[in-house]
Amino acid sequence: MTESFHxxxxxxxxxxxSDVNPRILEAMSRPTIGHLDPAFIGMMEEMKDLLxxxxxxxxxxxxxxxxxxxxxxxxxxxxLVEPGDKVVVCQNGVFGxxxxxxxxxxxxxxxxxxxxxxxxxxxxxxxxALKANPDARILAFVHAETSTGAQSDARTLAEIARRHDxxxxxxxxxxxxxxxxxxxxxxxxxxxSGSQKCLSCTxxxxxxxxxxxxxxxxxxxSHKVQSWFLDLNLVLxxxxxxxxxxxxxxxxxxxxxxxxxxxVILEEEGIENAWVRHERxxxxxxxxxxxxxxxxxxPEGARLPQLNAVSIPDGxxxxxxxxxxxxxxxxxxxxxxGALAGKVWRIGLMGHASNRTNVLFCLGALDAVLTDMGAPIxxxxxxxxxxxxxxx
Amino acid sequence: MTESFHxxxxxxxxxxxSDVNPRILEAMSRPTIGHLDPAFIGMMEEMKDLLxxxxxxxxxxxxxxxxxxxxxxxxxxxxLVEPGDKVVVCQNGVFGxxxxxxxxxxxxxxxxxxxxxxxxxxxxxxxxALKANPDARILAFVHAETSTGAQSDARTLAEIARRHDxxxxxxxxxxxxxxxxxxxxxxxxxxxSGSQKCLSCTxxxxxxxxxxxxxxxxxxxSHKVQSWFLDLNLVLxxxxxxxxxxxxxxxxxxxxxxxxxxxVILEEEGIENAWVRHERxxxxxxxxxxxxxxxxxxPEGARLPQLNAVSIPDGxxxxxxxxxxxxxxxxxxxxxxGALAGKVWRIGLMGHASNRTNVLFCLGALDAVLTDMGAPIxxxxxxxxxxxxxxx
Numbered sequence: 001m002t003e004s005f006h007x008x009x010x011x012x013x014x015x016x017x018s019d020v021n022p023r024i025l026e027a028m029s030r031p032t033i034g035h036l037d038p039a040f041i042g043m044m045e046e047m048k049d050l051l052x053x054x055x056x057x058x059x060x061x062x063x064x065x066x067x068x069x070x071x072x073x074x075x076x077x078x079x080l081v082e083p084g085d086k087v088v089v090c091q092n093g094v095f096g097x098x099x100x101x102x103x104x105x106x107x108x109x110x111x112x113x114x115x116x117x118x119x120x121x122x123x124x125x126x127x128x129a130l131k132a133n134p135d136a137r138i139l140a141f142v143h144a145e146t147s148t149g150a151q152s153d154a155r156t157l158a159e160i161a162r163r164h165d166x167x168x169x170x171x172x173x174x175x176x177x178x179x180x181x182x183x184x185x186x187x188x189x190x191x192x193s194g195s196q197k198c199l200s201c202t203x204x205x206x207x208x209x210x211x212x213x214x215x216x217x218x219x220x221x222s223h224k225v226q227s228w229f230l231d232l233n234l235v236l237x238x239x240x241x242x243x244x245x246x247x248x249x250x251x252x253x254x255x256x257x258x259x260x261x262x263x264v265i266l267e268e269e270g271i272e273n274a275w276v277r278h279e280r281x282x283x284x285x286x287x288x289x290x291x292x293x294x295x296x297x298x299p300e301g302a303r304l305p306q307l308n309a310v311s312i313p314d315g316x317x318x319x320x321x322x323x324x325x326x327x328x329x330x331x332x333x334x335x336x337x338g339a340l341a342g343k344v345w346r347i348g349l350m351g352h353a354s355n356r357t358n359v360l361f362c363l364g365a366l367d368a369v370l371t372d373m374g375a376p377i378x379x380x381x382x383x384x385x386x387x388x389x390x391x392x
Numbered sequence: 393m394t395e396s397f398h399x400x401x402x403x404x405x406x407x408x409x410s411d412v413n414p415r416i417l418e419a420m421s422r423p424t425i426g427h428l429d430p431a432f433i434g435m436m437e438e439m440k441d442l443l444x445x446x447x448x449x450x451x452x453x454x455x456x457x458x459x460x461x462x463x464x465x466x467x468x469x470x471x472l473v474e475p476g477d478k479v480v481v482c483q484n485g486v487f488g489x490x491x492x493x494x495x496x497x498x499x500x501x502x503x504x505x506x507x508x509x510x511x512x513x514x515x516x517x518x519x520x521a522l523k524a525n526p527d528a529r530i531l532a533f534v535h536a537e538t539s540t541g542a543q544s545d546a547r548t549l550a551e552i553a554r555r556h557d558x559x560x561x562x563x564x565x566x567x568x569x570x571x572x573x574x575x576x577x578x579x580x581x582x583x584x585s586g587s588q589k590c591l592s593c594t595x596x597x598x599x600x601x602x603x604x605x606x607x608x609x610x611x612x613x614s615h616k617v618q619s620w621f622l623d624l625n626l627v628l629x630x631x632x633x634x635x636x637x638x639x640x641x642x643x644x645x646x647x648x649x650x651x652x653x654x655x656v657i658l659e660e661e662g663i664e665n666a667w668v669r670h671e672r673x674x675x676x677x678x679x680x681x682x683x684x685x686x687x688x689x690x691p692e693g694a695r696l697p698q699l700n701a702v703s704i705p706d707g708x709x710x711x712x713x714x715x716x717x718x719x720x721x722x723x724x725x726x727x728x729x730g731a732l733a734g735k736v737w738r739i740g741l742m743g744h745a746s747n748r749t750n751v752l753f754c755l756g757a758l759d760a761v762l763t764d765m766g767a768p769i770x771x772x773x774x775x776x777x778x779x780x781x782x783x784x
Contacts, residue, residue: 004419005435006422007649008425009423020646032417032595033400034402066459066460066596070642071641202647203427224496225497227466228466228490229465229466250461253594254594260397326429
């Protein structure tokens, strides 16, 4: 007979999921009601307003896709790309590559703009690519590249796209709620995110928002959207703004309770305060890493405060360090991904997990394990350096 | 400032979600851990075994898709249908129509076999369709049609498909855990379900299982699967059997805790006991409805015990009855869907919600509301009839 599963208690400082606020877990355990219940529909309307606040947008379409961030990405591509469409895709990490896959599977032709992993997207290259491809219809890029910790200049990239009459598809999985994102002011068109990063909710939902001109393109497609589940023309019969709620698929009720609570918490703190908090904790973590002698992958000025990728010191056994942190400290940090596998650690300071306790704990645990393993680091100074950074 | 959402307490006796066992809600509120955490991976392996038990199969591939049942349906179609493939689709309610949409959007050609809403699929028509279309590669049908409450003979249909060298895609969204389903013994190939029906879990996950020959076809496709998110060739890098766990998308951790607990509860009860329980409560509900004078849409012998569609008496205001039940009794029953909209009510007795208390409560509440509205029913006798059915 199988027994109930009781997970260990971890501190989650990887690339997500991040530690979940207990208020959210409590909200998710409230009694399930029907997906067409008037009380639930009232909650959905609040959710849309709260998502507009989180995205800083005034678009009609703001809703959570009933599946993880990868499905949010696919929602943007399958609804906007038609067979034969040319899409300029920026790649500076794992997720740009995934965008390329999405374009191809939707029958489009990707034109790649590549930057080194760890660098932000270069706007000049994008400008050149759009000049060279006047028939491109969409520019797709990652605002906050979770695989490297690099932040690209979404405002400038969107401005270039508009000049070339392209819509933008923007990955904000790791930026939403953690660093400055102003969807309407920057004129982003189709934007997706995830619940389990800086919103500190459990994984499984993908907030998306579409501008009116993006939605117009979805409504006027010549081909049916290839996915029935993700077809916004159908999904909006349930989530749309006309007050009627037609059954499309059964919404993940309790997960939505959790996301609602996460967004209420964000509103209570104030989104700009949340951005400042992420920045402050990042600065302290950075002070600790630098004191220890660990260097960042991403150049200063393009670093995401919520995702810190640092190079693994020479000769150190990556997997052993991570498993010792997990076993001895119940602390999860992230491994490198793709081209950075085995070369970096990714330390998340996301949402609820972006706090002073986690910063000092993580530095202390990493210092202890690396020192014990004889790694070439400056021992015993990281925690004090971070503490001093908070005092400054 | 938006406030936390506190749902009302309902009794859910519609077509799903059904009442969730409090043990499952408690499990979902346990601390989130990482999707590559060794403890989580151990839970995933248990989950696969538990799903094999629920499906009564010994297939390697048994896993939950990270999205609702509609995405489980799409997983089956986009992985198995290639452009140009002919698929025989049986339609006897809403969900057969959705299968047709899925075939078309995957580039296939559906050949429809239609039966009246409320009737099971006619095996003779299927035999004829397969004879007339020797190039058909797949037979798709709904085992338990949630829109009507009709159960089709999955064993016979699969046997016919095999003789014609077709794979089967089978919708068991409403049957899994509620009525007899023996995937391996019946030789079903690609089977999907939902978490929120007879497993009594929250909505948002879709258990699927694929036979080896179905998986073989997925591995040997000539075209890439059109969905990146649902491509089993990629998803199995995370859920597959080789012990390695490559990141594909972030699994919905806490929702999976809930499904694990739901399956543990099913194993504790014993699946055949669960089937008998559903049958027994259905018999009592039936006795009550018949005493009241309400008639079933589906002929005896093809009725799903977990989904009871009864005709609305002449002259009765459908929407008013349902809203009075909701407001005065906190009881949700289901409206008709598609061709049966406005003509029937759908009363679910699914999983945890299939119990004597719910049967007597639902009959009592419906009797009170209909009597108060002057509906042409036999008043005041339904509860006693159901009670007597339990005593027999």
